[in-house]
Amino acid sequence: xxxxxxxVESARDIDQFVRxxxxxxxxxxxxxxxxVRDTKNFLAGKSLFFRHCRHQLFMAKEDSxxxxxxxxxxxxxxxxxxxxxxxxxxxxxxxxxxxxxLKALFEQAEVYLRQQGAETVWAPINGGIANPxxxxxxxxxxxxxxxxxxNPSYYHQYFRRLGYYPxxxxxxxxxxxxxxxxxxxxxxxxxxxxxxxxxxxxxDRKHFREDSDKLSxxxxxxxxxxxxxxxxxxxxxxxxxxxxxxxxxxxLILFAEHKGKVIGFTLTVPDYNPIIRKLNGNLDLLNGxxxxxxxxxxxxxxxxxxxxxxxxxxxxxxxxxxxxxxDAMIRKGYIKCEYSWVFRENxxxxxxAQKFDSETxxxxxxxxxxxxxxxKQRFIR
Numbered sequence: 001x002x003x004x005x006x007x008v009e010s011a012r013d014i015d016q017f018v019r020x021x022x023x024x025x026x027x028x029x030x031x032x033x034x035x036v037r038d039t040k041n042f043l044a045g046k047s048l049f050f051r052h053c054r055h056q057l058f059m060a061k062e063d064s065x066x067x068x069x070x071x072x073x074x075x076x077x078x079x080x081x082x083x084x085x086x087x088x089x090x091x092x093x094x095x096x097x098x099x100x101x102l103k104a105l106f107e108q109a110e111v112y113l114r115q116q117g118a119e120t121v122w123a124p125i126n127g128g129i130a131n132p133x134x135x136x137x138x139x140x141x142x143x144x145x146x147x148x149x150x151n152p153s154y155y156h157q158y159f160r161r162l163g164y165y166p167x168x169x170x171x172x173x174x175x176x177x178x179x180x181x182x183x184x185x186x187x188x189x190x191x192x193x194x195x196x197x198x199x200x201x202x203x204d205r206k207h208f209r210e211d212s213d214k215l216s217x218x219x220x221x222x223x224x225x226x227x228x229x230x231x232x233x234x235x236x237x238x239x240x241x242x243x244x245x246x247x248x249x250x251x252l253i254l255f256a257e258h259k260g261k262v263i264g265f266t267l268t269v270p271d272y273n274p275i276i277r278k279l280n281g282n283l284d285l286l287n288g289x290x291x292x293x294x295x296x297x298x299x300x301x302x303x304x305x306x307x308x309x310x311x312x313x314x315x316x317x318x319x320x321x322x323x324x325x326x327d328a329m330i331r332k333g334y335i336k337c338e339y340s341w342v343f344r345e346n347x348x349x350x351x352x353a354q355k356f357d358s359e360t361x362x363x364x365x366x367x368x369x370x371x372x373x374x375x376k377q378r379f380i381r
Contacts, residue, residue: 001062003101005108008057014040017057017091020066024093024152030143031150032273033281038243042127043071043091048236049127052077056112057091060098060105067101068094072109073127074116078230087118087371090126090133096154099161106162110371119372122228123164124149129228134170134341134364135159142362145271145302145338148172149364156365164367168227172340172362173353177330182357186330189323198263198317200324203253208245212238214255218265222307227343228366246292247272251328252301256308256317264308266321268329270298271338301329303339306352318352326356 008017018039025031041047043057053075060068071091079085089109094102113121125133132149135156144150175182193200203211216237223229241248249270256264275294279287303325308317329337339358342349 002064003104004061004064005104006059006061008043008059011040011044013059014043014057016066017043017059017069020059020069021093023066024095030141032144032277035276035283036281037283048233048239049075053127054116055127056109058105058109058112060094060101062098062101067098068092068105070105070109071126072112073125074113074118075128075230077232078128078228079117081224081230085117085119087113087116087121088125088127089113089121089123090131092124092155093151094155094158096152099158102158102162110369114371119370121164121369121371122167123159123367123369125228125366128230128232129226133228134168134366137363137365139362143273143277145300145340146269146273146276147302147304148338148340148362159367162369164369166365167368168366169344170341170364170366171344171350171360172338172364173342173358174361175326175337175339175356175358177326177335177337179357182326183330185356186323186327189319190327193320193323196316196320197258198320199257200320201255201257202328203248203250203255205245205250208242209238211255212241214262215241215253215265215267218255218262218307218309219267219305221309222264223305247295249332251332252325254321254325254328256312256321258312262309263312264306264317264321266306266325267304268301268325268337269304270295271300271302272298274298299334300336301334301338303337306339306349313348318348319355322352322356 008014018034018036021033053073055071055073057071059066069091070089073088073090110121124135132147134149136149136151137156140153213234216234220231252268254266255262272295275291279290283291306318306321326337339353341364342353
């Protein structure tokens with residue numbers, strides 16, 4: 001058997017890299033394919049993100065057949081923010097029982113990161129911690145929600161055998177929006193909020209750029225101390241949001257304001273995955289119209305982030321934002337919401353989630369490896 005590790009350079013190579021996932025999940029009805037066009041554009045470097053991030057894609061082949069993929073990222077903003085020379089590996093997919101080949105694949109990817117200056121690797125992270133990250137550790141019998149990881153259970157063994165160790169645990173919560181207890185809590189908080197000077201408003205689509213910038217700035221202030229955060233510009237946030245302007249529900253993107261100043265926000269999206277799976281990841285113009293027609297039937301959502309600026313934390317803003325977005329979802333006919341994800345050590349966010357009778361139901365792990373010195377004992381049995 002011949003093993004070949006290839007760098008991905010051409011558009012054809014990128015297409016093969018992305019579509020290899022269909023081979024890994026062949027016959028798995030729970031897997032949701034990536035949005036092909038967006039994924040290929042990102043991996044081709046067609047994003048403002050790559051003004052500060054260098055990257056390289058790798059494919060592993062056995063007898064000319066692709067058996068694994070991985071992408072290496074070295075984000076200068078991440079390095080400067082934490083004062084640590086960290087590289088990232090993401091977009092990892094692999095067929096089972098490919099230990100020898102994966103050793104060669106990761107060696108090449110790590111050599112690339114070491115050449116960029118990396119001494120540590122975090123994986124899997126698809127370019128940045130706000131993107132799909134972590135290896136799913138349970139609930140393999142459940143469909144992932146929008147922009148969350150899904151993977152075979154054997155991926156954990158691969159990372160551990162390659163000398164990687166868990167560095168962060170990510171937790172996903174689930175909420176039954178039809179639960180009477182939840183509705184009563186929401187009603188109580190919303191009634192009490194009428195006496196507050198804090199006002200909640202929706203994202204204003206008519207002032208898209210202005211509110212996109214406000215969301216970007218609030219996100220940066222809120223999450224700048226969170227592990228893995230890398231600074232991004234307002235232009236980068238706008239680049240992410242604007243193509244989704246027709247798909248986003250402005251009633252689920254909320255700002256908390258005090259005397260006209262944004263002091264918190266929540267970013268919630270419908271769970272588009274059932275539609276993406278139905279369209280097999282192909283959102284061209286024709287399928288895009290199908291997407292827009294079907295999105296009105298979505299009854300589940302994902303709370304991606306909830307943030308409050310430091311000076312307003314502990315003053316009831318987080319519960320108010322969460323109650324407001326759940327109230328909006330219930331009024332729109334949603335029956336379920338996933339809050340994902342939360343770091344294991346983020347006790348305050350866990351407390352807010354539990355206040356609304358949320359239950360932990362999925363766990364993910366981000367792995368770490370020191371590559372400062374070449375490891376002669378690479379593959380651990």
